[in-house]
Amino acid sequence: MTVTLTHYLTLAAVLFCIGLYGVIVSRNAVRVLMCIELLLNAVNINFVALSHYVTPETLKGQIFAIFIMTISAAEAGVGLAIVISIYRTFKNIDMSKINLLKW
Amino acid sequence: MIRNVDKLLLGIAFIAFLVLMIPVLGIPLFGTGVATDMIFYFLALLCIISAMGVVSLKNIVHSAFLLALTFVSIAGIFIMLGADFVAAAQILLYAGAVTIMMVFAVMLTSNEIKSEAKYSIVYRYTAFIFIGLGLLILLLRNIWNGKWFFSPPSGNVVDTTLTIGKSFFNEYLLPFEVASVILLMALIGAIVLARKEKLQ
Numbered sequence: 555m556t557v558t559l560t561h562y563l564t565l566a567a568v569l570f571c572i573g574l575y576g577v578i579v580s581r582n583a584v585r586v587l588m589c590i591e592l593l594l595n596a597v598n599i600n601f602v603a604l605s606h607y608v609t610p611e612t613l614k615g616q617i618f619a620i621f622i623m624t625i626s627a628a629e630a631g632v633g634l635a636i637v638i639s640i641y642r643t644f645k646n647i648d649m650s651k652i653n654l655l656k657w
Numbered sequence: 658m659i660r661n662v663d664k665l666l667l668g669i670a671f672i673a674f675l676v677l678m679i680p681v682l683g684i685p686l687f688g689t690g691v692a693t694d695m696i697f698y699f700l701a702l703l704c705i706i707s708a709m710g711v712v713s714l715k716n717i718v719h720s721a722f723l724l725a726l727t728f729v730s731i732a733g734i735f736i737m738l739g740a741d742f743v744a745a746a747q748i749l750l751y752a753g754a755v756t757i758m759m760v761f762a763v764m765l766t767s768n769e770i771k772s773e774a775k776y777s778i779v780y781r782y783t784a785f786i787f788i789g790l791g792l793l794i795l796l797l798r799n800i801w802n803g804k805w806f807f808s809p810p811s812g813n814v815v816d817t818t819l820t821i822g823k824s825f826f827n828e829y830l831l832p833f834e835v836a837s838v839i840l841l842m843a844l845i846g847a848i849v850l851a852r853k854e855k856l857q
Contacts, residue, residue, distance in 0.1 A: 557697045559805050562738070565701045567796040569708055575788045576712035579781050581774055584762050585717055588724050591755060592708055595731050598747075606738040607805070613820050616743050617829060620821065623743075623750050624836045628843030630755050634762040635850035641766040642853075648774060 562603035570596035583637045583647040587630060594626045662719050669726060673703065676733075697737060704730040721759045728752040742817045 573592030580586045598619045605615025641647050676699060707730065710723040728751040735744035775781070825833050 557694050560800055561697065561701075562734070563800045564797060565704065565734070567793060567800060568705055571788050571793040571796070572705065572708045572712055574792070575784060578784045578788065579776055580712070581776065582717055584759060584766065585711075585720060587762075588711055588720060588759055591724065591751070592711065592727065595728065595751070598743075599731060599734060602735050602738050602740045602743055606740065610739075611815060613740075613815065613817060613824070616740050616817065617821055617824050619740075619743050620746060621829075621832060621836060623746055624840065627750055627754065628839055630758055631843050631847045632850065634758055635847035637762055638765055638851045647766050650776070 559603060559607045562599060566596045566599040566603070569599065581649050583640065583649055583652075584634070586649060587633045587637070590633075591626060591630065594622060598622055662714065662716070666719065666722065666726075669703065669707070673726070673729070676700075693737070697734070700730045700733045700737070704734070717763050718760065721756060721763060724759065725752045725756040728756070739814075740817060742821055 570593055573589045573596060576589030576592065577586055580589060601615040601619040601622070603615075605613055605619075609615065637647055640652060644652060646652075676696065704727055707723040707726040711720045711727060714720050714723065728747060732744040732747040732752070735741075735747060
């Protein structure tokens with residue numbers, strides 16, 4: 555079976571679901587950040603695949619993918635700084651124990 | 658199980674190395690035909706399996722390295738899609754910088770990296786049913802039933818770096834500058850957040 559656009563979109567969907575499941579069930583905050591990176595990568599696959607098949611001349615999807623990479627690098631940096639700051643306060647990065655804002 | 662993970666990682670890395678050697682050995686990589694499909698399926702399988710490892714492995718350091726493997730295989734998929742600049746940026750930014758940052762965060766935070774507490778099995782199965790079955794089936798149904806109107810890939814090859822660079826400085830100049838400001842804000846914000854509190 556020749557590889558078409560739907561194959562790439564399927565791969566991205568599977569990867570997105572794995573990442574979302576990881577975000578929900580992980581208790582380690584660093585692992586949650588890793589799974590967020592997986593989510594962003596799945597979206598990037600979608601953008602690049604659609605760029606290849608829909609606008610092969612202007613490459614709009616690839617440009618958008620590069621913007622997403624920039625934002626996700628910034629997000630990872632700030633997120634890890636927040637995790638380190640939480641670790642200083644709680645001596646723990648268990649997501650279910652960080653509950654200052656919950657009742 | 659945990660003791661065998663190292664060997665598993667080594668095996669996966671070895672297979673990845675073999676696949677990277679394929680163009681050197683003379684098999685046409687980007688011709689139409691069976692070789693391209695095989696490489697796509699291999700990269701997709703590698704990507705999905707290592708992503709599952711990121712979610713499910715007990716030792717978070719192994720998860721970090723499998724995350725790098727996921728990023729590299731996604732870069733391979735980008736190369737298959739003709740996006741060489743994005744693939745290079747993916748390897749530089751994700752497999753290089755983000756993975757190292759994750760390992761640093763693990764080093765600075767975790768007190769038990771070997772194992773972490775898990776949610777109850779009911780919670781995990783509920784999440785799996787909603788995400789793994791519900792959302793996945795919904796997405797796949799729409800992808801496979803949808804009508805995709807795309808232009809057939811034309812023969813002429815676009816110089817991706819040139820096109821992306823020109824677009825950045827013409828059409829997308831404002832987002833480009835905003836992105837630089839966001840990076841500066843993230844830099845300062847990360848320093849402020851991670852800095853130690855001032856001693857009295």
